[in-house]
Amino acid sequence: MAQGIGSINSDYKDWEWSADAGERARLLQSPSVETVPKSGESQGNGLGATSALGAVFIVVNAALGAGLLNFPAAFSMAGGVAVGITLQMCMLIFIIGGLVILAYCSQASNERTYQEVVWAVCGKVPGVLCEVAIAVYTFGTCIAFLIIIGDQEDKIIAALVTEPGEAESSRWYTDRKFTISITAFLLILPLSIPKEIGFQKYASSLSVIGTWYVTAVIIIKYIWPDKELVPVEIPTSPSTWTAVFNAVPTICFGFQCHVSSVPVFNSMKQPEVKTWGAVVTAAMVIALFVYTGTGVCGFLTFGAGVEQDVLLSYPSNDIPIALARAFIILCVLTSYPILHFCGRAVLEGLWLRYTGVTVEEDVVRERRRRLLQTISWFLLTLLLALFIPDIGKVISVIGGLAACFIFIFPGLCLIQAKLSEIQETRAISWWAQVSYGVFMVTLGAFIFGQTTANAIFVDLTA
Numbered sequence: 001m002a003q004g005i006g007s008i009n010s011d012y013k014d015w016e017w018s019a020d021a022g023e024r025a026r027l028l029q030s031p032s033v034e035t036v037p038k039s040g041e042s043q044g045n046g047l048g049a050t051s052a053l054g055a056v057f058i059v060v061n062a063a064l065g066a067g068l069l070n071f072p073a074a075f076s077m078a079g080g081v082a083v084g085i086t087l088q089m090c091m092l093i094f095i096i097g098g099l100v101i102l103a104y105c106s107q108a109s110n111e112r113t114y115q116e117v118v119w120a121v122c123g124k125v126p127g128v129l130c131e132v133a134i135a136v137y138t139f140g141t142c143i144a145f146l147i148i149i150g151d152q153e154d155k156i157i158a159a160l161v162t163e164p165g166e167a168e169s170s171r172w173y174t175d176r177k178f179t180i181s182i183t184a185f186l187l188i189l190p191l192s193i194p195k196e197i198g199f200q201k202y203a204s205s206l207s208v209i210g211t212w213y214v215t216a217v218i219i220i221k222y223i224w225p226d227k228e229l230v231p232v233e234i235p236t237s238p239s240t241w242t243a244v245f246n247a248v249p250t251i252c253f254g255f256q257c258h259v260s261s262v263p264v265f266n267s268m269k270q271p272e273v274k275t276w277g278a279v280v281t282a283a284m285v286i287a288l289f290v291y292t293g294t295g296v297c298g299f300l301t302f303g304a305g306v307e308q309d310v311l312l313s314y315p316s317n318d319i320p321i322a323l324a325r326a327f328i329i330l331c332v333l334t335s336y337p338i339l340h341f342c343g344r345a346v347l348e349g350l351w352l353r354y355t356g357v358t359v360e361e362d363v364v365r366e367r368r369r370r371l372l373q374t375i376s377w378f379l380l381t382l383l384l385a386l387f388i389p390d391i392g393k394v395i396s397v398i399g400g401l402a403a404c405f406i407f408i409f410p411g412l413c414l415i416q417a418k419l420s421e422i423q424e425t426r427a428i429s430w431w432a433q434v435s436y437g438v439f440m441v442t443l444g445a446f447i448f449g450q451t452t453a454n455a456i457f458v459d460l461t462a
Contacts, residue, residue, distance in 0.1 A: 050267040052279050058264050059099075059283035062257035064211050064290055066148055066331055070250045070395050071291050072218075072298025072310040078247035079238025081296050087244060088251055088292065092284055094440060095255050098410035099280040101437075102258060103265045104273050105413040112266040114259045114405070115346065121413045121420075131346045133404050134259060138343035139381065140398035145332040145339070146188075146385035147394065150180040151309045152325040158316035177386045183333075184382050191337040193374050210327025215294045217320050218310065222297035228315070232305035249399020249451045254291055255284065256402040258410065259342075308392035344373050393459060400451035407444025411437045 050058065075084035102117060109120035115134060119127030157174050172178060221229070238244050265276050298310040307313045311328065314321040348369070388394060414437035418430055 049269060050264070051269060052275055055264055055268050055276075055279045056283045056286070059257055059261065059280055060286050061208050061211075062260045062264070063255055063283065063287040064208075065254075065335065066145065066211075066328060067250065067254040067395065068211070068215065068291055068294045069148065069309045069311060069328070070391055071254065071295035072302065072306045072313075073308045073392060074247040074250035075295045075299040076235065076304050076306050078244050080234070080236045081299065082236070083238055083244060084247060084295060084299075085292060087247055088288060091248070091251055091255070092288060094443065095406055096277075096280055096284050097436070098258055098406050098440065099261050099284075100273060100277050101410040101414045101440075102262055103271070103276040105410075105417050106262050106265055107271065107273060108417055112263055114262045114409075117262055118409050118413060121416050122409075123416075126409070126412055128350070130409055131350055133401060135343045135346045135350075137259075137398055137401050137405070138339045138346075139377065140394055140401070141339050142336050142343075142377070142381040143384050143388065144391045144394040144398070145336045146180055146184060146381060147388060147391050148309065148332050149183055149329055150176050150385065151312055151391070152329050153179045153183065155312065155314075155316045156322060156325055159322055180385060181382065183329075184378070187333055188336050189374075189378050191333070192340045192378060193371065195370065210324075210331050212290070213327050214311070214324045215290050217324050218301075219293050219297045221314070221321070222301045225301060226315070226318070229301055232303045234300060234303040245447075245450055245454070246396075248447055249396045249402070249455070251291075251399075252402035252406055252447070253395050253399040255287060256405055257283075258405045308390040340374070340377055344370065344377065347373060393455070396455035396458070397452060400448045400455065403444045403447040403451070407440045407447065411440030411444060413437075415441070 075081060078084045078087055102114065105121050106112065106117050109117055111117045111120045115127060115130050118130040154176055157179065161174070261280070265271055268275070268279075294310070298313075299306055302310075302313045305313070311321060311325055316322075348366075351369070415434055418434050418437070421430070423430065
């Protein structure tokens with residue numbers, strides 16, 4: 001697959017298909033400012049080395065992340081287990097459909113990243129909107145990661161305090177704002193400044209193990225519960241029909257792996273749409289079991305009293321849960337720089353497109369700009385994380401934005417791809433695919449509008 005001459009950080013080896021953690025936009029490569037013509041030989045250059053089974057593993061790990069901590073609360077908001085599972089199953093059909101559409105459009109346009117597919121198929125305006133959406137989404141996810149660090153550190157500090165009530169004292173070193181800030185400045189900022197992030201792939205494998213460990217311990221804690229863990233109330237139906245939509249942002253945020261799916265598809269030994277359909281179906285079913293296991297067991301353990309971050313509902317002195325908290329912190333520490341890198345690369349691409357300057361011509365100013373972008377990004381996300389009380393408020397906003405990547409952009413790509421076909425007669429299948437694309441765009445716009453408006457309303461009335 002040919003690389004763009006002006007691609008930012010486009011060395012393919014720096015984006016090897018390692019299994020890293022978090023909301024996993026790590027396979028998102030930066031946009032090409034200038035592109036060279038792609039030819040058929042690009043498929044045979046030896047870069048496509050991922051088997052179908054390996055692709056399943058990558059997509060699963062791209063979907064799974066810290067968002068699973070919010071699934072028990074999502075089941076509670078939706079109105080119980082039956083409603084939550086039904087909602088997931090219905091959305092999974094369109095989630096898988098969007099992944100297949102992106103592979104089809106990637107093959108048709110011969111582009112190898114999400115935003116480049118949107119640019120090639122839909123044009124400049126949707127392409128710019130897509131890149132802006134990616135930047136905002138990664139920015140919001142970084143805020144959620146910092147909030148999660150604060151949540152877990154609060155509980156770990158409480159477990160280390162020997163005197164009752166000391167954790168809530170005014171000691172400066174136990175203050176949440178201090179612990180988040182010191183962790184961010186000492187660990188996250190140094191990892192975010194480098195131009196390349198390939199070195200993080202080794203630490204990332206531990207965070208993948210951590211994500212699976214969290215799910216396992218929540219399920220085990222439900223099967224063999226501690227005596228003090230008694231659910232307050234277990235809803236069996238939603239309070240109102242609109243309450244069901246409160247769980248949609250969490251589901252979108254959890255299953256959103258579409259941005260990183262296009263590079264995965266193009267990394268396969270045989271990048272065929274039919275094979276890809278089987279790959280993403282298997283991957284999404286696995287992710288469904290993980291999220292459902294976490295959501296159901298966490299919800300049934302605590303009922304309506306479950307916290308937005310389910311680990312906060314467990315006692316501070318629970319050793320298996322304390323280990324889960326440590327894994328989650330590790331997951332976030334390795335994921336924040338990766339998500340920041342993706343957002344920074346998109347912003348850099350937009351800037352170079354706007355100025356018309358290539359990477360080679362702007363090396364000196366690129367270093368200064370990268371430092372300014374990184375520090376500004378870091379300080380803004382840290383400031384917001386210090387004053388936003390829980391991850392639920394962030395996910396309610398960026399979860400709606402995730403619906404754009406799952407529904408709207410794939411739907412637009414399908415419509416444009418079919419409209420560009422030169423056919424004397426339109427077959428029924430053609431009309432069916434265009435109609436499906438229109439439905440996806442409409443559904444995505446509804447989810448984005450409803451969830452975003454609801455999140456803003458709730459924040460304003462809180």
